[in-house]
Amino acid sequence: MPIFSDASRHTVLVLELFPETAAIDQGELVLGGVRATALAEEFGTPLVVYCERTLLAQAREYQRVDPEALVVYGTKAFANVALLQLFAREGLGADVSTLGELRFALRADVPSDRIVFHGNNKSDEELRAAARAGATVVLDAPDEVERASNAGVERVLVRLTPGVEAETHESIQTAHSESKFGLDPDQALATVAAARGRLDAAGVHVHIGSQLARIDESLAAVDRLVEFCTRCRDQLGWSPRIVDLGGGLGVRHARADQLPTVAEFAGALVTRFREGWNEPARLILEPGRSLIGRAGVTLYRVGATKRSGSIDYVAIDGGMSDNPRPQLYGARYEALIANKAEERVDGTYRIAGKHCESGDVLIDAVELPRPRGGDLLAVPATGAYTLSMASNYNGVPRPAAVIVADGNARLIRRRETVDDLLRYETS
Ligand code: LLP
Numbered sequence: 001m002p003i004f005s006d007a008s009r010h011t012v013l014v015l016e017l018f019p020e021t022a023a024i025d026q027g028e029l030v031l032g033g034v035r036a037t038a039l040a041e042e043f044g045t046p047l048v049v050y051c052e053r054t055l056l057a058q059a060r061e062y063q064r065v066d067p068e069a070l071v072v073y074g075t076k077a078f079a080n081v082a083l084l085q086l087f088a089r090e091g092l093g094a095d096v097s098t099l100g101e102l103r104f105a106l107r108a109d110v111p112s113d114r115i116v117f118h119g120n121n122k123s124d125e126e127l128r129a130a131a132r133a134g135a136t137v138v139l140d141a142p143d144e145v146e147r148a149s150n151a152g153v154e155r156v157l158v159r160l161t162p163g164v165e166a167e168t169h170e171s172i173q174t175a176h177s178e179s180k181f182g183l184d185p186d187q188a189l190a191t192v193a194a195a196r197g198r199l200d201a202a203g204v205h206v207h208i209g210s211q212l213a214r215i216d217e218s219l220a221a222v223d224r225l226v227e228f229c230t231r232c233r234d235q236l237g238w239s240p241r242i243v244d245l246g247g248g249l250g251v252r253h254a255r256a257d258q259l260p261t262v263a264e265f266a267g268a269l270v271t272r273f274r275e276g277w278n279e280p281a282r283l284i285l286e287p288g289r290s291l292i293g294r295a296g297v298t299l300y301r302v303g304a305t306k307r308s309g310s311i312d313y314v315a316i317d318g319g320m321s322d323n324p325r326p327q328l329y330g331a332r333y334e335a336l337i338a339n340k341a342e343e344r345v346d347g348t349y350r351i352a353g354k355h356c357e358s359g360d361v362l363i364d365a366v367e368l369p370r371p372r373g374g375d376l377l378a379v380p381a382t383g384a385y386t387l388s389m390a391s392n393y394n395g396v397p398r399p400a401a402v403i404v405a406d407g408n409a410r411l412i413r414r415r416e417t418v419d420d421l422l423r424y425e426t427s
Pocket residue numbers: 074076077095118172174207209210211212246247248249250286287288289290325329384385389
C-alpha cells in the first residue's frame with residue numbers, strides 16, 4: 001500500500017532530498033531553472049545533474065563554521081575539474097589521495113597551499129608529484145618520513161588513528177583500532193618526532209569515516225586528538241600549527257534519514273577542539289559528500305517494465321556501473337518520475353539496472369505513479385561517490401555530468417562512448 005495517497009504531498013516530501021533549486025512546474029521536475037526532460041533530451045541519460053546554487057551554499061556553510069579554516073574538497077567524491085574550479089573560486093582547496101586526483105586539482109589551478117595529499121600507500125612517484133606541486137602531505141605510515149623527505153616533500157601532517165569505531169558501513173570506517181589508515185597514538189608520536197628532524201612537521205590529521213550521521217563519535221575523536229596534542233607538547237615540546245579534522249558528514253538519501261547540518265556537525269567539532277586546545281592552530285576541514293551529494297541528481301530513462309512474482313520491476317538505462325553504492329554499502333535511495341512528478345502514487349516498484357546480474361538493483365522499493373517506458377526517473381542525493389566509482393561493467397560507457405544554474409546547463413563531464421572503451425584494446 002502506498003504510504004502517500006496524496007500525490008502533491010508525496011512530491012513535496014521527496015523534493016526535500018533534491019537540490020535547493022528543485023521545483024515542480026506543470027508536473028515536471030525542474031533543476032536550476034531547467035526542465036529535467038530538456039536536460040535528458042540535450043545530454044542523454046543517464047545524466048548526473050549538479051545544482052550550482054546547492055554546491056555554493058554547502059561550500060559557504062562550511063566556510064562560515066570557521067572563517068579562518070581551510071576547507072578542502074574531498075576530490076574522491078567526484079574528481080571533476082569544473083567542480084574543483086568552482087570550489088577554488090570560493091576559496092576552497094582539494095584533498096587528493098592519488099596522482100590522478102592531484103592532476104585534477106592542478107588542472108583546476110587549485111593553489112598549492114590548499115592541496116592536501118593523502119593515501120595509505122603513496123608511491124614514490126606520488127610523493128615526488130606532491131612535492132613538486134607544493135602540497136601538504138599527510139603521513140600515514142612510519143616509513144613515509146624518510147620516503148617523503150627523499151621525494152622532496154616539505155610540509156607534512158601526521159594522521160592519527162584515534163581508535164573510534166564510527167557507526168557507518170564498515171567499509172567506510174577509518175579510525176577503528178585495526179584500520180588500514182593512520183597511526184595509533186604511540187606510532188603517531190614517534191612519527192612526529194622523526195618528521196621534525198627531516199621535514200616541516202606542521203600538524204596532525206584525523207578522519208573517522210564517511211556517511212556519518214552522529215556527532216558524538218566525532219567529538220570523541222576530537223578529544224583523543226587533543227590528548228594526542230597534549231602528549232606531543234609534553235613529551236616532544238611540539239605543538240601542531242595545523243589541525244585537520246577530516247570530513248565524513250553524511251547526506252540524506254531517503255526521507256527517513258536524519259542528519260545534522262554542516263553548521264551543527266562541523267561547528268560542534270571546531271568548538272570542541274577550541275575548548276580542549278588553547279594554542280593557536282589553523283584548522284582544515286575535508287568534506288566530500290556533504291559538499292556535493294545533495295547537489296547531484298541522476299536522471300535515467302525508464303525502459304522495460306514487468307511483473308515478476310510479487311515484484312513490479314522498472315528497468316533503467318544505468319545501474320551498478322554508474323552507482324554501485326547499493327551493492328557496496330546497502331545504500332537506499334528514493335526517486336520520482338521527472339515528467340509526471342505530480343501524478344498520484346499507485347504502487348511500489350523495484351528499480352533495476354541493465355547489468356547482467358540480479359543484484360543490480362538501484363532501489364529495492366519505491367512508491368511511484370506507474371512508470372512506463374520512456375519516462376524519466378530522477379534519483380536525488382546522488383552527487384557524491386557515484387560517477388567517481390562508476391565502472392564500465394558490461395561495456396557500458398560512463399554517464400555525462402552537467403551543472404545547472406539560472407536556466408542554463410553546462411556540460412562538465414562528457415559522456416563516454418563505446419569507441420572510448422575500444423581505444424584501450426590492443427587487437
Ligand atoms: N578525508 C579523508 C582522509 C577521507 O578518506 C575522506 C573520504 C574524506 C576526507 C571525505 O569524506 P566525506 O566527507 O566524503 O565522507 N565510497 C564511499 C565513501 C568513501 C570515503 C573515502 N574517504 C561511499 O560511497 O560511501
